Amino acid sequence: MQNLPSRAAAPRLDLADLQPEDYVDLLHPAGQHGRPALLWFQEDAPRNLCASSASLNLAMPGLIDGRAYLSMNRFRARRCSSQITALNALYADLDWHKTALWRDHPTEDVEDAIFRRLDAANVPLPSVLLSSGRGTAAIWLVHEMPTAALSRWQAAIGALNEFLRPFGADRASQDPARVFRVPGTINEKSGRRVRVAGGSGLRHDFDSLADIIFRAVGRPTRDELQAARLSTARRSRLAPTGGNMPRGLSPRERFRQIREDLDRVRIAWGGEVPEGKRNTWLHLYATALTHDPDIKEIAHEIADAAQRGTPDLPDKEVAVIIRAGERQANSSIGTGVMSDGRYHYSGDRIAEMLDISGEDARALGLRQVIPTNARRERRADAERERRARKGAKSRAEWLAANSASRTRPWEQLGMGRSTYYKHLKSGTLPELPVG
Incomplete structure (x- = not known):
C-alpha cells in the first residue's frame, strides 16, 4: 500500500457547539482514504454502515435520540481490524467514574484535572474531548497513516493510555476498530446526552505527537530508540572476541x-x-x-x-x-x-x-x-579538581606566572621579542635595568 499523503490541519471550531454532522466531518474530512464506520441500534439490534462522511451524515437526524457510535479510523468495506485502510487518531476511553480517586467528583473537575496532567507533561490538548455522561473520551486527530504504521500506532496509543491510567483509561479502547458515541445522542446507561466538552480541533503530525507521549511516560522517542539500537549494533561489531566489556x-x-x-x-x-x-x-x-x-x-x-x-x-x-x-x-x-x-x-x-x-x-x-x-x-x-591534583594551574595562576606578554620586558632591554625569547631559552638574558 502506498504511503498516504499528509493533509492540512483542521481549522479551529467552536467545539462547544459542535453538531453531529460537524463532528463527523471534523474526524473524517472529505478526500481521505477509506471510509468511516457508523454503529447504531434499532430495537436493540445492532446496525452497521461503512460509507463516506457525506452518506453517514444523511443518517444522523434519525439517530440523535438513540444510541449511535462513530469509528475513529477508516476501513475498506466493514469495521474490523483486518479492514483498516487509514489510521486517523489516537484516543483514550477514560472510565474515571470507576476509580476510587475520581468517581465522586463532578465531570468538570475531572476534565480540568485531565487538562492539568496533559499540560504538566507538555502533551497537547485533545483535538476533541467527548463527555459521554459516565466517562470521557479524549481524541487526538493525526494526519492519516497507512496500515504499515500499525505497530507504531499501537505503541503510541498504549503509551497514551498508560499516561492516562489514573483516570481509568480502558485498555480495550486501544483496538484500532474502536468506536465512540456520537455527540448529541443519548447514553442509555445514564440517560444523559453525549456532548463535546472541549478540544483544540487540531490535527497533529503523528511522529511528533508520539514522541511527546513517549517522553511523558519515560520511554525513548523513535529517534532515541533507533540511536540506541545503532549504538548497540556498533559496539557488538567492535567488540573483541572475548565479548563486550562493561562500560559505566x-x-x-x-x-x-x-x-x-x-x-x-x-x-x-x-x-x-x-x-x-x-x-x-x-x-x-x-x-x-x-x-x-x-x-x-x-x-x-x-x-x-x-x-x-x-x-x-x-x-x-x-x-x-x-x-x-x-x-x-x-x-x-x-x-x-x-x-x-x-x-x-x-x-x-x-x-x-x-x-x-x-x-x-x-x-x-x-x-x-x-x-x-x-x-x-x-x-x-571534578575535572578542575583532577587537573589541580596533577599540578595544573588555573588560567589566572598561569597568567600571573607568565606575564611577559603584559610587561613586555624586551622593550626595557632594547631588543626585539624573538631575540628576547632566544636569550631566555639559552640562559644569556641580561638583567633588567633597575628603576
Whole structure:
C-alpha cells in the first residue's frame, strides 16, 4: 500500500457547539482514504454502515435520540481490524467514574484535572474531548497513516493510555476498530446526552505527537530508540572476541543508586512524599526495583515503599503500580538499554518529574537524580579538581606566572621579542635595568 499523503490541519471550531454532522466531518474530512464506520441500534439490534462522511451524515437526524457510535479510523468495506485502510487518531476511553480517586467528583473537575496532567507533561490538548455522561473520551486527530504504521500506532496509543491510567483509561479502547458515541445522542446507561466538552480541533503530525507521549511516560522517542539500537549494533561489531566489556554502571547498579536518591528525597520531604508527587514517586521507586533481578518479592517491596513514603495513596493506585512492576520485573532482561520492556528514566527526567533542582541535588548528595545542567557543573568541578591534583594551574595562576606578554620586558632591554625569547631559552638574558 502506498504511503498516504499528509493533509492540512483542521481549522479551529467552536467545539462547544459542535453538531453531529460537524463532528463527523471534523474526524473524517472529505478526500481521505477509506471510509468511516457508523454503529447504531434499532430495537436493540445492532446496525452497521461503512460509507463516506457525506452518506453517514444523511443518517444522523434519525439517530440523535438513540444510541449511535462513530469509528475513529477508516476501513475498506466493514469495521474490523483486518479492514483498516487509514489510521486517523489516537484516543483514550477514560472510565474515571470507576476509580476510587475520581468517581465522586463532578465531570468538570475531572476534565480540568485531565487538562492539568496533559499540560504538566507538555502533551497537547485533545483535538476533541467527548463527555459521554459516565466517562470521557479524549481524541487526538493525526494526519492519516497507512496500515504499515500499525505497530507504531499501537505503541503510541498504549503509551497514551498508560499516561492516562489514573483516570481509568480502558485498555480495550486501544483496538484500532474502536468506536465512540456520537455527540448529541443519548447514553442509555445514564440517560444523559453525549456532548463535546472541549478540544483544540487540531490535527497533529503523528511522529511528533508520539514522541511527546513517549517522553511523558519515560520511554525513548523513535529517534532515541533507533540511536540506541545503532549504538548497540556498533559496539557488538567492535567488540573483541572475548565479548563486550562493561562500560559505566549497569542498569542494576544505576537504579539501585536511584532508589537511594529517591529515599533521600523522601526523607528531605519529612519522611513522606507530599500530595501531588505520591503517585510519581512510587512509580519511579517501583521502576527502579524492576531492574534488580535479585528482588524476588517485588510486590512486597513496592508495598513497603508505599507504606514508608506514600501511606495516603489510595490502595487501588498502589495496586496498579504493583501490577505494572510485577509485569516489568517478569520480563527477560535484554542485551541493551531500553530493549527489555522496562522503563529507563534518565536522572535528569526523574529530577524534572519530582521538581528536584541542581541545588537540591547538591544539598542532598544525590548521585543519579540530577538535572542535566547540574550534572555538567559537577563534572566540570571534578575535572578542575583532577587537573589541580596533577599540578595544573588555573588560567589566572598561569597568567600571573607568565606575564611577559603584559610587561613586555624586551622593550626595557632594547631588543626585539624573538631575540628576547632566544636569550631566555639559552640562559644569556641580561638583567633588567633597575628603576
